[in-house]
Amino acid sequence: MSLLVVGSIAFDTIETAHRRVDNVLGGSASYFSTCASFFTKPRLVGVVGSDFSHEHIEFYRARGIDTSGLEIAEGRTFRWHGRYQGDLSSALTVSVELNVFADFRPKIPAAFRDSRFVFLANGSPKTQLAVLEQVAHPDFVLADSMNLWIETERAPLLDLMQRVDGLILNNHEAVQLSGRSNLIAAARKILEMGPRVLIIKKAEHGAFLMTRDEFFAIPAFPLGDVNDPTGAGDSFAGGMMGYLANTRAHSFAHLKRGLLYGTVTASYAIEDFSLERLKRLHRTEIEHRYQDFLRLITP
Amino acid sequence: MSLLVVGSIAFDTIETAHRRVDNVLGGSASYFSTCASFFTKPRLVGVVGSDFSHEHIEFYRARGIDTSGLEIAEGRTFRWHGRYQGDLSSALTVSVELNVFADFRPKIPAAFRDSRFVFLANGSPKTQLAVLEQVAHPDFVLADSMNLWIETERAPLLDLMQRVDGLILNNHEAVQLSGRSNLIAAARKILEMGPRVLIIKKAEHGAFLMTRDEFFAIPAFPLGDVNDPTGAGDSFAGGMMGYLANTRAHSFAHLKRGLLYGTVTASYAIEDFSLERLKRLHRTEIEHRYQDFLRLITP
Numbered sequence: 297m298s299l300l301v302v303g304s305i306a307f308d309t310i311e312t313a314h315r316r317v318d319n320v321l322g323g324s325a326s327y328f329s330t331c332a333s334f335f336t337k338p339r340l341v342g343v344v345g346s347d348f349s350h351e352h353i354e355f356y357r358a359r360g361i362d363t364s365g366l367e368i369a370e371g372r373t374f375r376w377h378g379r380y381q382g383d384l385s386s387a388l389t390v391s392v393e394l395n396v397f398a399d400f401r402p403k404i405p406a407a408f409r410d411s412r413f414v415f416l417a418n419g420s421p422k423t424q425l426a427v428l429e430q431v432a433h434p435d436f437v438l439a440d441s442m443n444l445w446i447e448t449e450r451a452p453l454l455d456l457m458q459r460v461d462g463l464i465l466n467n468h469e470a471v472q473l474s475g476r477s478n479l480i481a482a483a484r485k486i487l488e489m490g491p492r493v494l495i496i497k498k499a500e501h502g503a504f505l506m507t508r509d510e511f512f513a514i515p516a517f518p519l520g521d522v523n524d525p526t527g528a529g530d531s532f533a534g535g536m537m538g539y540l541a542n543t544r545a546h547s548f549a550h551l552k553r554g555l556l557y558g559t560v561t562a563s564y565a566i567e568d569f570s571l572e573r574l575k576r577l578h579r580t581e582i583e584h585r586y587q588d589f590l591r592l593i594t595p
Numbered sequence: 596m597s598l599l600v601v602g603s604i605a606f607d608t609i610e611t612a613h614r615r616v617d618n619v620l621g622g623s624a625s626y627f628s629t630c631a632s633f634f635t636k637p638r639l640v641g642v643v644g645s646d647f648s649h650e651h652i653e654f655y656r657a658r659g660i661d662t663s664g665l666e667i668a669e670g671r672t673f674r675w676h677g678r679y680q681g682d683l684s685s686a687l688t689v690s691v692e693l694n695v696f697a698d699f700r701p702k703i704p705a706a707f708r709d710s711r712f713v714f715l716a717n718g719s720p721k722t723q724l725a726v727l728e729q730v731a732h733p734d735f736v737l738a739d740s741m742n743l744w745i746e747t748e749r750a751p752l753l754d755l756m757q758r759v760d761g762l763i764l765n766n767h768e769a770v771q772l773s774g775r776s777n778l779i780a781a782a783r784k785i786l787e788m789g790p791r792v793l794i795i796k797k798a799e800h801g802a803f804l805m806t807r808d809e810f811f812a813i814p815a816f817p818l819g820d821v822n823d824p825t826g827a828g829d830s831f832a833g834g835m836m837g838y839l840a841n842t843r844a845h846s847f848a849h850l851k852r853g854l855l856y857g858t859v860t861a862s863y864a865i866e867d868f869s870l871e872r873l874k875r876l877h878r879t880e881i882e883h884r885y886q887d888f889l890r891l892i893t894p
Binding site for chain 1 (some may be wrong): 776777780802811812815820889892893
């Protein structure tokens with residue numbers, strides 16, 4: 297079933313203790329749609345500059361991603377330069393150039409307005425709300441956010457939380473948004489603020505899913521060799537929403553399985569820099585790791 | 596089946612943002628044996644000072660703990676004063692008085708030397724080795740350690756690791772001991788150093804169990820109201836080893852279930868200060884939460 301993603305497309309420069317890569321393909325919408333493309337044909341809405349390489353657009357298309365909502369604007373593509381410390385648990389932002397992304401006012405093509413599954417990748421809540429206005433009657437909308445918007449655009453974020461089905465945050469964002477230091481108490485508080493479904497991502501510590509009545513928690517897939525955690529959260533959301541859109545369902549049982557698929561796609565994404573591992577990935581590998589993961593976490 | 600624990604018995608002074616308690620019962624052997632006592636009759640070896648209250652000894656006995664290895668020495672009982680910050684994730688040690696624990700040379704009573712399950716609570720690896728010398732032929736020995744011994748007594752610790760079946764560490768200790776920042780790589784490295792079984796505790800992020808061929812990970816039990824995390828690790832080990840000793844087994848399937856029982860006993864321990872929640876706990880509550888936990892983590 298139709299899955300729409302609205303988010304960023306970026307050129308990333310990434311440094312770890314072992315390697316540096318310059319101006320590689322990145323951005324929330326790239327990671328999300330690539331991971332979702334193993335399950336369904338995502339509809340991508342985003343903006344790039346005139347410096348964007350045609351080869352990347354060809355890659356999206358080869359993955360079955362509908363790029364008819366990809367705007368090519370005058371100017372340079374969004375750029376992010378990050379540096380990871382030893383254990384890769386947090387990135388230091390060396391520089392950000394918003395470039396064409398600064399004036400991004402997403403226009404949802406007419407053919408995308410009937411999308412039933414929608415992912416509002418991290419962005420200004422005002423922009424996220426403007427996207428929602430353009431979608432007719434979605435079945436399941438999931439929104440991401442970040443510390444910046446929690447600090448600077450709290451009112452529109454609270455408004456957005458009333459209008460989406462689900463919110464996906466990392467543990468730090470959940471504590472910040474709720475004002476509760478205990479993560480379970482934080483999650484309960486956030487559910488009182490609007491969304492029916494809350495997903496908390498904890499990087500190498502796994503994730504959990506909470507509604508007012510139900511709860512499901514999983515550890516991360518055990519990886520001894522992580523090379524680049526960039527895009528892990530969006531890869532997680534992409535695998536999850538791709539699975540849901542493909543099954544046309546969002547019951548708690550489906551959300552649980554979505555969490556597992558999201559964990560699997562994210563685990564592949566972080567094995568290599570940029571989208572390199574995802575470019576080499578086959579659907580059968582996803583199924584194999586899904587089965588392995590089930591075995592490692594089933595009591 | 597027989598379960599021996601050798602560890603500390605302490606008077607703790609604990610401060611959180613909400614409350615302070617002074618000179619309450621604590622210590623690794625107290626938490627461990629109390630939690631294990633819901634499954635079996637643990638044999639306790641430890642030392643207290645002449646200031647130790649008879650009421651605490653009565654408590655151990657009422658819980659079915661064999662206190663015939665409890666030494667009462669001239670002097671004061673071991674004292675620890677800790678202060679937790681807002682999210683309770685780490686304790687600042689305000690003061691430590693080793694007192695009678697400084698000269699503790701555990702003597703295992705003759706009647707305890709046939710113990711089949713043994714927990715060597717955190718202590719000098721030299722002391723832990725000396726305990727092992729006094730146990731005839733245990734089936735399953737689990738040892739705990741800490742940053743201090745990893746730094747200052749590495750050689751005896753490496754020796755100990757060759758002689759135990761399992762090692763239980765928190766994530767920070769595993770990284771320190773192995774020199775690997777990735778926790779999965781750290782665990783693999785530690786298994787190469789000797790023990791057949793490694794258990795990594797990650798507090799609110801759960802735990803995992805690893806052998807050379809197998810792996811099992813779980814999240815923590817979701818608690819919105821944690822009051823005092825002191826003793827969580829020993830309560831975890833106590834529930835786990837109590838379950839194993841009771842079933843007289845330590846297969847991987849049993850270890851997995853032990854991890855769940857350990858999570859449950861630890862979750863109760865941290866609901867209140869000192870051993871207060873454990874004093875009010877019933878075995879039926881453990882079973883109920885075990886079933887709840889299964890439901891919350893089963894894919």
